Amino acid sequence: MPQRTVAIVVNTRSANGRDDDLRARIEAALPRTDDRLLWFQPRKASRLDRVCQRAAAVADLVVAVGGDGTVRSAAQHARIRGKPLAVIPTGTYNLLARHLGIPTDLTAATHLAFTGHARPTPCGDVNGLLFFNHAAFGLYTRIIAARERHTALLGRSRVTAVLSGIATLFNRYPILKLRLHTGGEARRCHANAVFFGANPLQLATVDAPFAQQCDGRALGLVLMRHQGRRHVLMAAFKALFKRLSDVPTFELTALQSVEVDIDRHRRRLRVSLDGELVKCRLPLHLSYQTDSLQVVRPDPLH
Incomplete structure (x- = not known):
């Protein structure tokens, strides 16, 4: 060899x-x-x-x-x-x-x-940038940015991340005017946060059946339509019990690819990719890829 x-x-x-x-x-x-x-x-x-x-x-x-x-x-x-x-x-x-x-x-x-042996492993892609766990923007990126600030002061831990997220919920929210194109269809909506999950472990923290639906098959879109602070806190409570689909202001969709654009003057958007903040140019082209990368792992996923 x-x-x-x-x-x-x-x-x-x-x-x-x-x-x-x-x-x-x-x-x-x-x-x-x-x-x-x-x-x-x-x-x-x-x-x-x-x-x-x-x-x-x-x-x-x-x-x-x-x-x-x-x-x-x-x-x-x-x-x-x-x-x-x-x-x-x-x-x-x-x-x-x-x-x-x-x-x-x-x-x-x-x-x-x-x-070990390298095997084809699924991942998400946004504008040519790979992600294994999530690509998210809106309120989620504000939570990530606040977490990094608080981590610098208090140290990196799960407790710091949770408390930082709760503190961020009491600040002003971004209102995103979205245009979504998928499957030959286009629609508009207002949202506070957009989250694309590629890892079922992360999707399961908000809705376990939805995570199973997406596992190894599709990206999971979690769209939080524009709502007030009280409803956001109620949704956070629901998420603790892994049933975010019960909250009517949330939309959960499994998809292979989608184009996302936002009505805004600045054409570069701060996106969280697996917890790291990256600036991406609009529109965002997202897709689920099953064999573009080989990863050494114990056994096939399915």
Whole structure:
């Protein structure tokens, strides 16, 4: 078997990667291999995308060590280069790893990354940008931006994320004047938040049957039509019990592709991709792709 070049992108800023010996722990867990290892570690969060681009350019296999944001950036450039991706999850939520059955234990994940098989893995796409978990904008992006501010002050944790989200609900909401084109049909509506889910684990937090409907088949659109603060808080309460479909002001739709435009002067929109804020040009073209990327994982999803 010819020698592989493996590029390992390590984000020590992820929740469980904040230790000085992370690389040493990975090296200790490596199976015996003739692979040529290249290590990449961005010194600043702003350089992560550029580092992932360099890694994918020189590797036969890209290994992402970090949370879902790190994995998304590495996957984006691995897909462009036609390279397989492996994941060693060290983030807070690790939604992709949990969905694919990738171990969250570092030793087990490292062994799988170097000995497992890459398989076609579904993902979402917006204007050429990949996402595994979600693409969202409107009120959701405000919650993400507030979470990052609060995290800088209080540290990264689930409690901080929840409290930050609740605090954001008491501020002014964006009102989005949407134009949706899908299946040859077009319609208009006003919304406070738009959420496209590609990972059933995340969709299940708002509606479990809807998540099952979308799993491995489609993007799940969760559209929050314009409503007052009291109704938003009621919806948040409903979401705790995973029955958001019971709230009449929410619309849940499974779809393969859609074009989304917004009536606004600024043609660049802040979008949350797997929790990372990215500016995208309108209109947004979203689609569900089943085989555009190979990911090392234990078994086929279905």
